Amino acid sequence: MDWNTIFVTTVKASIGLETVVYALAAIGVNIQFGYAGLLNFGQAAFLGVAAYGMAVTVATFHLPFWLGILIGLAATIVLAFLLGIPTLRLRADYLAIVTIAAAEIVRLIFRSVKFSSVFGGSDGRQNFSGDFFAMNPYSPGTYGIGPISFNERVTWVLTVGWVLIAIACGLVYLLMKSPWGRVLKAIREDEDAVRSLGKNVFSYKMQALVLGGVVGCLGGFLFALGQASVQPDLFSTEFTFYAYTIVILGGAARVFSPVVGAAIFWVLLVFVGNTLSEAVSAGLLPSLFTVNNIGAVRFMLVGLGLMLLLIFRPQGIFGDKREIALDAR
Amino acid sequence: MRRAVIAFTAFLGGLVFLLSSPAWADGEALKGTLQNQGQPVNGVKISVAGEDGKPVGDATTGSDGKWEVPVPEAGTYKVTLDQSTLPQGVGLKFKDRATLNVQVYEGSERNVLFALAPAGQQGGGAAQSSSDSSSFWDRVAQLTFEGFNLGLIIALAAMGLSLVFGTTGLTNFAHGELLTFGAMCAYFFNVVLGIPLVLAAVISVVIGGVFGYTQDRFFWGVLRKRGSSLVAMMIISIGLALFLRYVFLFFFGGEGAPFADYNAQPGIQVGPISAAPKNFIAMGIELAVLVIVGLALLKTRVGKAARAVADNPALAASSGINVDGVIRIIWTVGGAVASLAGVMLGLSQNVSYQMGFQILLLVFAGVTLGGLGTAFGALVGSIVVGLFIQLSTVVVPTELKTVGALLVLILVMLFRPQGILGRRERIG
Numbered sequence: 001m002d003w004n005t006i007f008v009t010t011v012k013a014s015i016g017l018e019t020v021v022y023a024l025a026a027i028g029v030n031i032q033f034g035y036a037g038l039l040n041f042g043q044a045a046f047l048g049v050a051a052y053g054m055a056v057t058v059a060t061f062h063l064p065f066w067l068g069i070l071i072g073l074a075a076t077i078v079l080a081f082l083l084g085i086p087t088l089r090l091r092a093d094y095l096a097i098v099t100i101a102a103a104e105i106v107r108l109i110f111r112s113v114k115f116s117s118v119f120g121g122s123d124g125r126q127n128f129s130g131d132f133f134a135m136n137p138y139s140p141g142t143y144g145i146g147p148i149s150f151n152e153r154v155t156w157v158l159t160v161g162w163v164l165i166a167i168a169c170g171l172v173y174l175l176m177k178s179p180w181g182r183v184l185k186a187i188r189e190d191e192d193a194v195r196s197l198g199k200n201v202f203s204y205k206m207q208a209l210v211l212g213g214v215v216g217c218l219g220g221f222l223f224a225l226g227q228a229s230v231q232p233d234l235f236s237t238e239f240t241f242y243a244y245t246i247v248i249l250g251g252a253a254r255v256f257s258p259v260v261g262a263a264i265f266w267v268l269l270v271f272v273g274n275t276l277s278e279a280v281s282a283g284l285l286p287s288l289f290t291v292n293n294i295g296a297v298r299f300m301l302v303g304l305g306l307m308l309l310l311i312f313r314p315q316g317i318f319g320d321k322r323e324i325a326l327d328a329r
Numbered sequence: 330m331r332r333a334v335i336a337f338t339a340f341l342g343g344l345v346f347l348l349s350s351p352a353w354a355d356g357e358a359l360k361g362t363l364q365n366q367g368q369p370v371n372g373v374k375i376s377v378a379g380e381d382g383k384p385v386g387d388a389t390t391g392s393d394g395k396w397e398v399p400v401p402e403a404g405t406y407k408v409t410l411d412q413s414t415l416p417q418g419v420g421l422k423f424k425d426r427a428t429l430n431v432q433v434y435e436g437s438e439r440n441v442l443f444a445l446a447p448a449g450q451q452g453g454g455a456a457q458s459s460s461d462s463s464s465f466w467d468r469v470a471q472l473t474f475e476g477f478n479l480g481l482i483i484a485l486a487a488m489g490l491s492l493v494f495g496t497t498g499l500t501n502f503a504h505g506e507l508l509t510f511g512a513m514c515a516y517f518f519n520v521v522l523g524i525p526l527v528l529a530a531v532i533s534v535v536i537g538g539v540f541g542y543t544q545d546r547f548f549w550g551v552l553r554k555r556g557s558s559l560v561a562m563m564i565i566s567i568g569l570a571l572f573l574r575y576v577f578l579f580f581f582g583g584e585g586a587p588f589a590d591y592n593a594q595p596g597i598q599v600g601p602i603s604a605a606p607k608n609f610i611a612m613g614i615e616l617a618v619l620v621i622v623g624l625a626l627l628k629t630r631v632g633k634a635a636r637a638v639a640d641n642p643a644l645a646a647s648s649g650i651n652v653d654g655v656i657r658i659i660w661t662v663g664g665a666v667a668s669l670a671g672v673m674l675g676l677s678q679n680v681s682y683q684m685g686f687q688i689l690l691l692v693f694a695g696v697t698l699g700g701l702g703t704a705f706g707a708l709v710g711s712i713v714v715g716l717f718i719q720l721s722t723v724v725v726p727t728e729l730k731t732v733g734a735l736l737v738l739i740l741v742m743l744f745r746p747q748g749i750l751g752r753r754e755r756i757g
Contacts, residue, residue, distance in 0.1 A: 039560065086743035093500040093561055096692050098742050101735040104690055114726045199548070241567050296579040303572030310565045311552065 002064055003281050004324035006026035006274045008147045014263045017154070017226040018249040020161030021047075022265065026246040026258035027168045028216030032253035033244070035176060036187035039092045042083060042099030043243050045106040045180045046213040047220030048235030049075040052110060054120060054221055055230045058128035060118055064129035070222065076217040079106075080210040088205045111232035124231035126274055130227050157226040164222070168215050173255045177212075184208055185253070185323075203300070216243075245306045251319025260317065265302075359431060360397035361410060362615035365419045365445040365596075369394025374411040375443075382407070395594070406431050407504040408441050413600045414579045452717065455706075470601040478608055478677065478697075479613035480715020485670035486694045488622060489541075489663025491707035492697070495639030496656050497553065500563045503570040504692065507686030511668025512684060516581075519588050525592035529671045533683055534665050535638075541664015545657050570686065579681035587678030613675050618669060619708060622662065626681055635659055670738065691718070691731070692737040700748025709749055 013019065025043055032038040053072030057063045071308060084104050087095045108229040111122045119125065151156065175181045186194045187201055195201050224230045242265070250261025276294045279285050289297070315321045358532025359377055363370045369392065376387035377398045385406065394650040409428045409639060412421060421427055421443065431441055452704040490504045514533035520522045537549070548569075552562055594605035626632035637645040638655045646652045674684055691714055714734050743750065 039563075077744060083551050090742065090746055093563060094697075094742060094746060096500065096563065097697060098739050099692070101690055101738050105732050105735050108729060108732050112726065112728050114729060157667070241571060244564060244567070293579045293582065296575040299574050300575040300579065303568045303570070305576065306568030306570065309554075309567065310561050311557070314561055 001278050009274055010267055010271040013266045019262045021223045022107050022246055023165050023259045023262035024219030024245040025216045026194045026262055028212035029243045029247050030258045031191045032165040032208055032212035035300045036184045039096040040099045041240050042103035043216050044235040044239040045103035045215045048106050049079050050072050050217030050220035050232045051224035055125040055128045055224055076213045078209055080213040084206045086210045088202055107232050107235055124229055126229040129225045161222050164218050171257050185188050248316050251316030252321045254318045257318045269298055336470055351612035356397045358397055359441055361441040363394045374414045376409050378407045380405045384412045408442050441669035467601040474602045476716035478612055480712035482670050482673050483695045483715050484693050484711035485666050486692045487711045490666050491696045492659045496659055498559050502566040505689030506570050506573040507667035508671035509685035511671030512680045516673045516680045526588050534668045536667020538665035542661040545660035581682050585681035587679050694734050698741050698748055706748050
């Protein structure tokens with residue numbers, strides 16, 4: 001067992017690209033689900049259209065990078081409206097089914113052969129991150145403490161990512177202290193009561209959906225840029241489910257919980273995954289476990305963890321039980 | 330929905346697709362399985378030549394449609410299908426793709442895919458327009474048949490989902506895993522233990538029922554008692570679905586695999602429809618089960634009680650119905666029927682760990698289209714969804730047919746959220 005490698009990869013995972021991407025996606029989910037009580041199961045689609053909007057603009061049509069970002073943002077907002085208009089008047093579980101269906105539609109179109117000249121089929125798109133890395137202020141080399149260090153490209157992506165997370169958290173903090181945020185939380189608690197006070201519930205929900213989508217889509221940009229490629233299957237429904245697990249793990253309706261949740265989620269996932277695969281190659285586990293199927297075990301644990309959290313501690317680590325939107329129906 | 334649904338689409342659309350066998354090769358070879366409408370095509374000559382045109386070898390497909398030509402070294406080869414040896418009424422889907430250039434890598438066997446289609450359905454050829462009017466209606470008839478086939482499977486799955494929703498309010502995202510569970514059980518008994526598939530299917534239906542009962546007795550029932558809210562239970566069902574899916578992946582592996590029986594059934598022609606006998610029998614069984622469950626809901630005491638609970642649990646309880654008992658029966662029957670649906674799905678495509686999840690959204694589409702919580706609405710809605718998916722391939726590329734069905738789901742939400750047979754007060 002190589003504990004040193006396990007330790008290093010685990011510590012790196014706590015601030016790595018996945019943590020950043022999932023934290024941003026989870027901050028978006030937290031706005032929608034934690035504060036407004038909207039069950040958006042299509043968060044992956046928001047990240048997907050943003051990442052593809054940027055990648056396709058730059059790689060397929062050879063337009064400037066910043067235009068790509070704008071188009072990605074616009075695509076996210078359009079998607080939010082398209083999803084929200086039919087479903088925000090309906091019950092929570094209807095929204096859940098529609099958003100999950102929409103996410104699959106988006107993914108199927110991205111990976112279809114029919115549109116592969118635009119979206120690149122199941123291989124996705126590459127060659128769009130040049131302008132982003134041209135802005136890199138870090139000179140070539142590694143940055144970090146001892147073995148826990150990243151090269152200049154990863155350092156740049158992570159810097160941007162954590163700055164965006166800080167901005168998003170600040171925004172959520174200020175918004176949720178404002179009257180706007182209080183209306184949102186009131187909608188989560190009792191829609192009819194808010195409506196009877198003369199607030200336009202539909203409009204508030206739509207704003208929450210758009211805002212959550214936009215915050216999440218920042219994660220989509222970073223995902224694409226950090227990997228220097230986009231593939232349709234990165235944005236599967238399981239992505240959304242992991243984001244929900246992160247929000248519930250940290251505790252819904254808390255500013256920092258998605259960030260802490262994402263870090264804990266990825267630390268656990270990487271730690272368990274590495275420990276298990278090291279244990280398999282060291283022959284410490286029964287022969288039932290092999291290098292091929294050991295990867296499945298950690299996702300089993302995700303499912304199990306999600307179930308146990310909701311059964312025994314629905315408020316997560318930091319949440320307040322009275323503030324959980326789970327009674328919305 | 331991922332790889333296997335794409336494969337499923339290809340299967341139903343009448344393309345050839347190759348079952349990659351897990352056997353590891355010693356030397357380089359070219360191989361493939363020739364299929365038309367999911368049925369193997371035998372006696373077709375395939376020849377392989379080097380890049381310079383020098384012949385390397387040839388092969389004739391066996392009764393299972395398989396062929397293999399060993400090649401001396403890695404490199405590019407020209408693989409030619411002799412079109413004159415194709416059976417009557419079968420042609421290449423793309424006439425200009427009788428010869429393919431294929432790269433073989435060091436130490437690996439390379440699958441080669443020739444897409445076949447019934448004569449008259451090919452694209453890319455000049456001969457296409459000669460008999461278009463009759464072949465168009467033939468195609469519609471064939472697709473209608475396939476649509477019913479898919480719709481009935483969806484309906485079997487939807488029945489349980491809809492009844493569970495109606496009685497407990499739970500939107501169960503783990504319902505697809507009940508299908509996978511059934512298919513996996515049947516696969517275990519059929520392929521691993523060597524029991525005939527019919528018997529294996531019966532066993533897996535029984536086990537599926539037990540699984541459904543156990544889930545309710547020891548999991549969902551307990552959660553209901555604890556007073557877990559519906560949204561919490563919905564997310565718990567997602568956790569359960571993830572957990573079960575990766576348990577299946579752990580034991581079964583990521584590759585799809587067919588059952589041992591009825592794989593290579595030659596197709597028969599009934600009017601304009603050509604399909605394997607197994608499809609007709611499967612549809613008969615599905616229809617019979619749906620009718621029996623439907624009659625049981627209408628005529629038996631338990632069925633009436635189930636509909637009463639679905640209508641209004643509190644009122645049903647106060648009129649002396651044992652609500653928990655009814656819910657347990659619904660879970661048992663739902664589990665058994667979902668298991669059967671899984672076996673049927675495994676029969677028409679491969680068994681894979683994602684099969685249930687992939688069809689789950691179509692089941693949701695069927696259930697919402699018919700009206701959430703209504704048993705018969707689910708039946709009608711599912712068949713409409715199945716038909717729509719298959720018939721849409723007349724205009725939409727096959728790979729995007731699920732997109733159409735999901736769009737319909739969203740449009741139903743927009744214009745008639747209570748579904749075809751649902752009532753308006755169900756939505757809040």
